Amino acid sequence: MNDPTQPNVGLFATCLVDLMRPQVGFAAVKLLEAAGCRVSVPEAQTCCGQPAYNSGDEPDSIAIAKQVIETFSEFDYIVVPSGSCGGMIKRHYPEMFEHDSGWLAKATALAAKTHELLSFLTDVRNYSPTGVSYAGRATYHDSCSSLREMQVKAQPRKLLGAVAGLTIAEGNEAETCCGFGGLFCVKYPDISESMVDAKIDDIVKTGADTLLAGDMGCLMNISGRLQRRGIAVRARHAAEVLAGMGDLPAIGEPAKGRD
Amino acid sequence: MQPTSPNFKANAKAALADRPLQAALGKLAQGFPMRRAEAAARLPEFERLRDQARDIKDHVLENLDRYLELYEAKVVEQGGQVHWCETAADARAAILRICRKAGAISVTKSKSMIGEEIAINDFLEQNGIEPVETDLGEYIIQLRREPPSHIIAPAIHLSLDQVADTFLEKHTDLDPNRAIREPRALLEEARTRLRGKFLGADVGLTGANMLIAETGSNVLVTNEGNADLTYGLPKVHIVIASLEKIVPTLEDATTILRVLARSATGQDMSVYTTFCTGPKRPQDLDGPEEYHVVLLDNGRTKMIGSEFHEMLRCIRCGACLNHCPIYKSVGGHAYGWVYSGPMGAVLIPNLIGMETAGHLPNASTLCGKCESVCPMRIPLPRMLRRWRQRQFAAGRGGFVAKTALGLWAGLVTRPKLYRFLMGLGVAALGQLGSKGKFKWLPLAGGWTQVRDLAAPAGDTFVAQYHKGPRGDQSGDLIRKGWRP
Numbered sequence: 001m002n003d004p005t006q007p008n009v010g011l012f013a014t015c016l017v018d019l020m021r022p023q024v025g026f027a028a029v030k031l032l033e034a035a036g037c038r039v040s041v042p043e044a045q046t047c048c049g050q051p052a053y054n055s056g057d058e059p060d061s062i063a064i065a066k067q068v069i070e071t072f073s074e075f076d077y078i079v080v081p082s083g084s085c086g087g088m089i090k091r092h093y094p095e096m097f098e099h100d101s102g103w104l105a106k107a108t109a110l111a112a113k114t115h116e117l118l119s120f121l122t123d124v125r126n127y128s129p130t131g132v133s134y135a136g137r138a139t140y141h142d143s144c145s146s147l148r149e150m151q152v153k154a155q156p157r158k159l160l161g162a163v164a165g166l167t168i169a170e171g172n173e174a175e176t177c178c179g180f181g182g183l184f185c186v187k188y189p190d191i192s193e194s195m196v197d198a199k200i201d202d203i204v205k206t207g208a209d210t211l212l213a214g215d216m217g218c219l220m221n222i223s224g225r226l227q228r229r230g231i232a233v234r235a236r237h238a239a240e241v242l243a244g245m246g247d248l249p250a251i252g253e254p255a256k257g258r259d
Numbered sequence: 260m261q262p263t264s265p266n267f268k269a270n271a272k273a274a275l276a277d278r279p280l281q282a283a284l285g286k287l288a289q290g291f292p293m294r295r296a297e298a299a300a301r302l303p304e305f306e307r308l309r310d311q312a313r314d315i316k317d318h319v320l321e322n323l324d325r326y327l328e329l330y331e332a333k334v335v336e337q338g339g340q341v342h343w344c345e346t347a348a349d350a351r352a353a354i355l356r357i358c359r360k361a362g363a364i365s366v367t368k369s370k371s372m373i374g375e376e377i378a379i380n381d382f383l384e385q386n387g388i389e390p391v392e393t394d395l396g397e398y399i400i401q402l403r404r405e406p407p408s409h410i411i412a413p414a415i416h417l418s419l420d421q422v423a424d425t426f427l428e429k430h431t432d433l434d435p436n437r438a439i440r441e442p443r444a445l446l447e448e449a450r451t452r453l454r455g456k457f458l459g460a461d462v463g464l465t466g467a468n469m470l471i472a473e474t475g476s477n478v479l480v481t482n483e484g485n486a487d488l489t490y491g492l493p494k495v496h497i498v499i500a501s502l503e504k505i506v507p508t509l510e511d512a513t514t515i516l517r518v519l520a521r522s523a524t525g526q527d528m529s530v531y532t533t534f535c536t537g538p539k540r541p542q543d544l545d546g547p548e549e550y551h552v553v554l555l556d557n558g559r560t561k562m563i564g565s566e567f568h569e570m571l572r573c574i575r576c577g578a579c580l581n582h583c584p585i586y587k588s589v590g591g592h593a594y595g596w597v598y599s600g601p602m603g604a605v606l607i608p609n610l611i612g613m614e615t616a617g618h619l620p621n622a623s624t625l626c627g628k629c630e631s632v633c634p635m636r637i638p639l640p641r642m643l644r645r646w647r648q649r650q651f652a653a654g655r656g657g658f659v660a661k662t663a664l665g666l667w668a669g670l671v672t673r674p675k676l677y678r679f680l681m682g683l684g685v686a687a688l689g690q691l692g693s694k695g696k697f698k699w700l701p702l703a704g705g706w707t708q709v710r711d712l713a714a715p716a717g718d719t720f721v722a723q724y725h726k727g728p729r730g731d732q733s734g735d736l737i738r739k740g741w742r743p
Binding site: 013015017018019020021022023024025026029041043044045046047049051052053054055056057058060061063064067071095144145148149175176177179180181182184185186187188189190191192193194195196198220221223224225227228249251252253254255 | 268271272275584585588589621622623624625626627628630631641644646647648649650651652660661664665667668670671672674677678681684685693694695696698703704705706708709710711712713714715716717718719720721723724725
């Protein structure tokens, strides 16, 4: 377990995985260990602060960022199963400390070793899953932050391409925002509804039975709307499928043995 | 125009229920973005041109005073005149003075967003001068007394049938039973009506896509050729432009032209690109006898050096509107003033105030698509967030929202308390949500109005991970149904 040649990875699970979908955290641990990393899950982690930052609450976002920086600075890498929270640390923490050179240096150092999970597995660890299968036709939703802040596009497709039995059916609008936008979806529910419906129409067109993505925010938004509309497409974080946990209940489905 | 931006939510709701509008937006969503992508792909140096275009405008903004003086000197040298106007009212007054001096009763006008910004048409009408829009889209919305819903396609919100109905209603001297349901017939009717107006106009009022300091020229870009008939036929040509439209040289102007149409409509170039320099010279066969430039500030110099400085690079191509999922959902009128989309959401609060336009920077998922297609690489999401920061600092987020955020942030920065309370919370919700999801939950109305809410698993990941037997935290136990 304590091979010094293995990189020491701090897993920032994100608040949504922590609170809503623990199995994504376990899937991430499993994948990182399979990719030759030593994984730690600091107990002091909470949230990256994005809800405050995108609401214009600079003082609170700065306080939260400082705490995240202090919690994770000791690791070789910080890996996040979300492009959105990863983008917050990598792109926005340094912006926040533009005028605070001491913290800017710390934020920049942390940003440099922060990675979105799926791209870390391929780009840094050159990992490819073996012996994993998933019977289904899935479509992949590119979250805005994964795509545009973390340059994640080919990596999840490459990883999923190694899963036996899985076909990927690309949606024409795979790169279009699903209408989640954090607090946007509760502040402007009408517009958000129109956006998530357009996303769902595109998913349905692909004929997929499974929706995969790398961000819990989008997944909860889209799956919640799929269920409200009674559309039988199951939503999962891509890490779950890659870790061979695709047989667990999908997002919003009852836990096995409890239904 | 009286802004309706404070009613953004109601405007958006109405727009979402407006079927012809939704059909029109659907077409826009398919057309422009695809053509822009194809145009960019055809030009290997497109991304490099975007960098160059950005650098040109950055350089101009750093040296704006110098270039404006150079520009004015060149205009004067060619026999033209520059009217410096700080406010919209100043610009309106300057235009009226020129029109009065020329004894004008009819003014033809080619599309100008600055014209919309200062509401010149209403003002001219109030002063007994007939303004005639000559761009087809602008002509249609002028008949309907509507503001533009898109900066380059002002009538994009209308269906063909709505346009035909407008023509039948407004062109009352024509046979009410004429066949005008085809685009060609509508075009012919507008063309015939406008031809007479072009020939009879006393003053031609145009905008400017750019002002060139080196030559004192203004650049006009259209697909209909209407700008050429607007400036070339009357005795007086008035250019109305905001002062950040300046570029140093002809070479710089051509660099920006190479990204402008490609970003806007996916054309390599617009159909007509015209450089107007001063009034008619003795050896010229035709052209206006007077050449005036009404140069408007209207709040822009205040943006210089502010966190919205980079917005002044905007060349009004409309790419951010065409690619914005919010714009494509609600259209331009919902924004409640003359601009719309991401550029509008950043610019409008600068021009009419955050108090009036406060919704606009908030009504965005910050998805970043706009910045990814902006030919001038304007960091629009960052500036939307800047407006939110200003609002928050001014206490305009709302007391409840601010208190909730404060409480939440207090919790997030105290990990032990956070763990304890979140543990209790997810346990309770996990019990309640045994069906895996909620159809409704107190305080989650904004979410559950539209979608189900997945129930948490009963314990947090971090707690489960640390409670789980060491050495087997890799998910295998979870797969076997392990629960802490």
